[in-house]
Amino acid sequence: MQYIGRAIGVFFKKADMLLLLLCTVTTIFGIVVISSATQVEGSARYVGIQAVALVLGIGIYVVLTLLDVDIIAERRELLLIFSLLFIGCLKFWGISGETGNRSWLDIPLLPMNVQPAEVCKIFFIIILAKGMSVSQNRLSSPLTIGKLGGLTALFFLLIVFVSSDLGVALIYLFIFLGMAFVGGVNIIWFLMGFGALVVAAPILLAMMREDQYNRIMMIFDPSIDPTGQGVRWQTKLSLQAITNGGLSGQGLYNGTMVRSSSIPAQHTDFIFSAIAEELGILGCVTVLLLLTAIVVRCLYVGVKSGNYMNRIICVGIASMLLFQILINVGMCLGVLPVIGLTLPFVSYGGTSVFTMFMAMGIVSGIHMRPAPDANARYIRPRPNL
Numbered sequence: 001m002q003y004i005g006r007a008i009g010v011f012f013k014k015a016d017m018l019l020l021l022l023c024t025v026t027t028i029f030g031i032v033v034i035s036s037a038t039q040v041e042g043s044a045r046y047v048g049i050q051a052v053a054l055v056l057g058i059g060i061y062v063v064l065t066l067l068d069v070d071i072i073a074e075r076r077e078l079l080l081i082f083s084l085l086f087i088g089c090l091k092f093w094g095i096s097g098e099t100g101n102r103s104w105l106d107i108p109l110l111p112m113n114v115q116p117a118e119v120c121k122i123f124f125i126i127i128l129a130k131g132m133s134v135s136q137n138r139l140s141s142p143l144t145i146g147k148l149g150g151l152t153a154l155f156f157l158l159i160v161f162v163s164s165d166l167g168v169a170l171i172y173l174f175i176f177l178g179m180a181f182v183g184g185v186n187i188i189w190f191l192m193g194f195g196a197l198v199v200a201a202p203i204l205l206a207m208m209r210e211d212q213y214n215r216i217m218m219i220f221d222p223s224i225d226p227t228g229q230g231v232r233w234q235t236k237l238s239l240q241a242i243t244n245g246g247l248s249g250q251g252l253y254n255g256t257m258v259r260s261s262s263i264p265a266q267h268t269d270f271i272f273s274a275i276a277e278e279l280g281i282l283g284c285v286t287v288l289l290l291l292t293a294i295v296v297r298c299l300y301v302g303v304k305s306g307n308y309m310n311r312i313i314c315v316g317i318a319s320m321l322l323f324q325i326l327i328n329v330g331m332c333l334g335v336l337p338v339i340g341l342t343l344p345f346v347s348y349g350g351t352s353v354f355t356m357f358m359a360m361g362i363v364s365g366i367h368m369r370p371a372p373d374a375n376a377r378y379i380r381p382r383p384n385l
Contacts, residue, residue, distance in 0.1 A: 015368055026287070057353050063361065122355060128316065178318070179316045183312050238331075241255070245283075287343075287346060298317050329343070
């Protein structure tokens with residue numbers, strides 16, 4: 001008990017309380033919006049699960065703040081094995097959610113289904129950061145790029161294979177790109193990768209189902225589903241809800257489309273549209289400012305850290321958040337394809353909230369241990385080919 005008391009004292013003295021406050025306020029904001037978005041079907045269950053996730057999230061935030069991330073990173077082989085097995089379980093015991101993706105596990109005694117690929121994003125960031133730290137002086141060598149790229153491809157392909165969840169799989173790719181760029185990988189590798197993507201794009205598009213192809217191309221081709229009855233259906237309703245809200249919105253629990261549940265997935269993927277209808281542009285700006293503050297805080301902690309690996313971990317977490325925010329808001333506004341990504345801290349999803357607090361707990365732990373590493377170079381070291 002005495003040890004626990006000392007640990008709690010250290011937490012309140014040295015933890016990143018500002019980050020915890022931002023995350024908690026944003027999650028509570030999300031719970032209020034979720035209660036409105038689910039009022040027709042009964043919001044008690046959704047609010048209850050989200051509240052439990054918040055409490056558990058704060059608990060894991062405390063634990064990971066007190067636990068040095070270096071200790072976790074030193075066991076990266078075990079993390080890798082666990083992550084691959086955990087995600088692989090979806091092939092045999094996965095259950096489908098509202099999106100049709102086989103992305104969840106129903107684990108007995110837990111109050112919510114678990115999404116393994118969500119949880120393993122944090123492990124992937126730590127594994128990748130440790131690998132980059134070990135190979136820091138030869139980060140742009142073909143061998144190192146092959147290892148890091150191969151690891152990313154392994155997670156990407158496994159997730160797509162076992163769950164068909166392309167949205168979550170793309171997060172892993174974006175995390176890799178953000179960490180590699182800031183970590184110091186030579187720009188030539190990014191140009192080569194972009195060139196390869198341009199060459200492969202026609203082939204990849206040809207391999208897609210017609211609905212997948214149209215979902216992407218409708219952004220550029222207005223002749224695809226001009227009436228909004230097919231692939232544009234979700235986007236059309238989302239934009240209609242955003243238009244209804246105007247500057248200040250129709251009022252919480254009073255949104256016309258929210259009350260009739262007309263917005264698709266209005267408590268998950270399209271919660272930003274529900275916010276727009278009920279709280280207007282002002283509500284949207286509020287939630288975006290909160291999320292931006294969280295991203296900036298993660299980057300600030302990373303920049304202030306004297307340890308290369310810890311900086312890259314913070315960059316990976318910030319990249320994860322930024323990608324999800326941009327994609328979710330972009331698909332609600334109709335400027336990006338609908339790929340089923342939730343808005344961090346705000347959308348309904350117990351695993352998502354818990355995972356976000358895991359990530360923030362690691363950032364808080366890095367904030368608590370700012371000791372400089374004499375061997376670490378600046379956040380963007382000089383690349384070596």
